[in-house]
Amino acid sequence: MFAATFTFAKGDYDNEFYQRDQAIAEAARAMPGYLGEEAWENPAQGLVSTVYYWDTLDALRQLVEHPGHQMAKRLQARWLQGYHVTVAQVLRHYGDGGIRHPLAAARPVRGGHGVADDAGPGTPPAGR
16 A cells, blocks of 8 residues: 655646646546545645555556646646655554544555554554
């Protein structure tokens, strides 16, 4: 399982930005291997961060290679004051079920250090 975090500094948006943003989001949600997303905003710094969750790295590559995504990447300087992307492998995910999270219904991560927390609600994994 992988997480792709897109953090950007807000700029001036126009109708084309909103149309492209919506089209890319719809394309991502329709791709096999898409697990969900969540977004955060830091108004004090003018930053927005969206995390997309993917079942496999190949699933994430589908979005990266999508023509709409490629075009938006070429045009990003028109709307953004800078951006940063982080791609990370999800080693573990757990929670007490008290909040809605995109991975709440996802299968547990298995293998290596990526074992799911089976200790029960509110119990952090070993080593924490």
